[in-house]
Structure formats: C-alpha cells, structure tokens
Amino acid sequence: MTFLFWLISRFPLRLLQAVGGVLGLIAARLPGRYSQRLRENFRLAFPDATDAMIDEAGRSAGRMIIEMPYFWSRSKIGAKLHGFDDDMWPALGALQARGKGLIILTPHLGCFEVLPQSHALLRPVTALFKPPHQPWLRDWIEKMRTRPNMHMAPATPRGVRMLVKALKRGQAVGILPDQVPTGGEGNWAPFFGKPAYTMALVHRLQQLTQAPVVVVFAERLPRGAGYRGHYRVIDGGGMLPEDAAEAAGVINRHIEQLVAMAPTQYLWGYHRYKHPAGAELPPDYTASTATKTTTDPSLS
Template sequence: MSKPKKKKKQQSGWTITGMIRITHWLPGWFIRSLSRMTAYANFLLDWRTTKVMRKNFQMCYPDLDEAAINVKLKNSIRHNSCLTKEFATAWLGGRSQIANMFDQVEGSALIDNILDEKKPLIMAVPHIGNWEFFWHWLQFNYRIIGMYQPAKYYGVEKLVLDARQRFGGQVFPTDTKGIMNLFRALKQGKIMMILPDQVPRMGAGIYSPLFGHQAYTMTLLHKMLNKTGAEMLFGCCLRNSNQSGFNVHIEAPSFEIRNRNVEDFNADMNRQLESIINRWPNQYQWTYKRFKRQPEGNDPYSFK
C-alpha cells in the first residue's frame, strides 16, 4: 500500500473511532432520534440500504404485499436505529454499565449442563438483536473464545478487539493459525461464539436453503462440531419491549448435530435460524446482504 493511501486509511480510522467515542458520550435518546431520522429519510428516498432491506423481505416473505413489506421495513428501521448507540456502548462502556442492561436470561441452564459434563460448547448467535451484547454476557459468566476478521481501518479494529477481550474473552484471526488455536481452546473447555448466518469467503461454504433461496453457508461450524466433539446451542440478545434493556435467549438445536453430512446439517441449521428470525423479525439485521452470493453468479442486490 502506498504511503498516501495508508495515511488516508489511518485518518479515516481516527475519524470513525472519534465518532464512535462521541456517540458513546452523547445521550442515548439523542443518538437514537438522530439515527431514526436518518433511517426514515433513507426509507422515504428509497436509498440503497432500504432497497437491500426491501429485497430481503421480498425474498424471505414472498406472500406479503407492498403495504405489509413497508410495515416490516418501518419496524426494522425502529430497531436498527438503536444499534449505533448500542455498539458504542458495547465497545466503550464499563462492566457495570453493560451488565445492568441485561434484564432476563432464558436457557442458561443448557450451558451449565453441558459444561458440567466437561464438554466443549459452540454458541451459534445470528445477527438478531445485539450480538455484541451477547458476547459481553458470555464474557461476564464464562471462559469464551471467538473469531475476528481484520477491520478495514486499524483504529476501529483495535477498539473492537479491545472491547471483545476486555472482560476475559479471547479472539483469534480467521487464518490457519487462528483456526488451529480455536480448535485447541475448544478442547480445553472454552465456549466458542460464532455467527452462523455470516456469508463466508469463497471455498469456505456451500449453498444451503434459507427462506426458500440458496444462501452460501459456512462449513466451519459443522467441521468444528465433528472434530472437537463439541455441543451446540443457539443464542441471541433481544431488546425488551420498551427497548430499555435486553433479554438473553438460549435454545437447543432441534436437529441432530453429530455424524451427518454437511449438506443436511446446514439445511437443518438454516431452518432453525428461520424459526428464530420469524419469532423476532423486527430485530433481525435485514440490511445484511445474506443472499449476495448465488450459484448462478447473479447478485440480487444489483440495483439500478
């Protein structure tokens, strides 16, 4: 990378981290209101983010008419507008500030039972509610590990990495050495958190059905379960009804996770992800281009 480009990226990183710090300092009501106004402007002007959300709703809920999709869009915007302040708090907040945001926990006995049996555990946490807060809840209560992909800007990467390891968690890069360290840490009895609905790099996934469409889905989770003998649970951290705090939800897989081919495993995993999303559709990250990689090479998010 040339020196001017490197300097520009450093300056952009400082700007972004500065904005995150200001967001953390400003009152929550102000940031949420500002985020909501920006999101609604995006909706009214039908900018790219709204187009992505609309396309996702059209693909996942083909029976809905335009009016019903607009209702879903507005509900999703209301929840997405919370993320800006929430991420700033997750990355810069203190332990007591974050711990006080958890209201209820459902299903933690499932984790404790697995750990009592001295088995490794993988928590599959989709992009619903706030996954950064779920990571913190795990940090506060268990020995946990996870993966990270290097951020585009150094300052942002350092901020996020520091946050994810501040309360005892440990993260590894998604390279060969990092994956080996993950396997080793899992076998030592630590809990691994993974985002199962993330689009993997080419060669690291297969096409599996999700809401009736082909979605490029990771094979790493299936591989780790079978090579380490780990158990698996699903989890999410959901905003409560008045959006003043979070409820942690944990559930067991509704399918057999062991001794199966990856095609059947991924199909069943995506089916359970559908169930989770359908229970709390307003809190899913519909702005994510989940179907961007298609078998035919077309991109459903190529808007004119």
C-alpha cells in the first residue's frame, strides 16, 4: 500500500484531481445511501442548489480522497499555497503568541490534508485522527502522516493527553470538528438548521488550557492551481462560551460561514446527522432557532 500511495503521488496534482473528480462523480450518481445523503444534506443547507452543484460536490469528494496519497507520500508540499504564509498563519501565530497554545479546527471542507503540513513548516502541530480498528492500518496511517514538527494523536485517552500537553507547551493542535463523536462525548447543536451531534472535546480542551479556537480551510482552486487559505477566529478573540452546548452551536455556526464560501467543496456525503449509540435523543430545532446561512452558493 505504501508503494501504491508513493506511485500515485508522483503524478501531477492537476491530473490526480481530474481523476478523482471523475471517480467522485460516478460515486455520487450511483444509486445508494451515499448519493442520497449527499443530495439531501446539500439541499438541506442550500435549498436552491442545482444538480450541477451537487455533481461538483461529488467531484470534490473524489478529489479530497485522491489528495491523501499525494500529501501523505511527499516529503514536501508540491502545491501552490495562496494566503497561507502572508495572511492566515501570521494572523493565527499572533493568537498563539499569547502562550496558551492554539486549537485549529479543520472541517471536511476543501483540502484539510495540506493544512497541518503547511503549519508544521512554521511551528509544531499535533493533529487528532480517528484510528482504524486494525492495528496495522492505524500504525501505517500514523507513520504516513507524521512529519517533522507534525505529530499524530489517536482519538483515544492517550491522544487527548497528547493534545493537552501540546497546548500547555504553547503549541497548536488540529481537530476535525464535524466528525461525529461517540455517544456521551458530544452535544446536539444546529448545523444548517438540523440537530447535529457535535464533539465536546474542543470545549473541554479550552476549559483546561484557555487556548483560543480558530476554524480554517484550504479552498481547492481550479485545474490544480493550488489552494487558498481561509480562517475564522471564534467570536471574542477565540474564546468559546462557558456552556458546552452553546459552545457546540458557536463552532457549527463558524463552520457554516466557511462552507458558504465554497459549498460544493464540503463533504456532504458524510453522515453528519447520525444519532450515535448512547447519545440522548436530539432536540427538535425549529426554523426560529435554527442557524441558517443566507449566502447564495452560486456566488461562491
């Protein structure tokens, strides 16, 4: 598998994204739960989304997958980065300079693989990942994604301790905030108007360390032209509300703002609204309490 990833990574990014786009479109058009979920979730968030936009979301998912071997198997980032070193990382570095560390949230939007690698070129970062059940696959993924200044922390008690220690050293940590946690490890909060079980880990980490929280994404530019960095600092200088459920809602709202910038690049086929075993029943959010974006996706 390592050789296959290495072989794939030798091809130009533009070609890989083209192949990934074709495979993603095929998967999105095949009948089944994945394609149905992709359409339902996209149109829940953006009711005016066209079939062409939904097809493009399918292509983006394929590109997201094919980018993994490209970034995992290269010793250096082989893509052009726009707005990273001249805007995003300096701004977030100023927050990190407070000495409390930095919690960087990277949702399933655009290319999230390039973000920790890019940050690691400047400062250390510890990225949380969900380990597979197979020990060999877990060890392989951890090895493939580890870089100088970039450490991988499994979503286990040991991994959480790694995050806390990194933050207390004043370093940054990276977390996928829209990954559904196990029952009892999250709170229900609106995401495009529908209850989504949202991890409580980010709130707990900030309570322990007072590290500011930011949400970032790397927008995939057309025809292999690279990526453009975008970020949002959580309201109040990166500080979440004291209440955990309210904090989950704030995180989801900031993710929505970034998704509205490139709605076809979000992973709509992910089962974001599932009810994990052991979690309480979700509340019934009404239109008056739901957080909806008013951005026209056709303009993004």
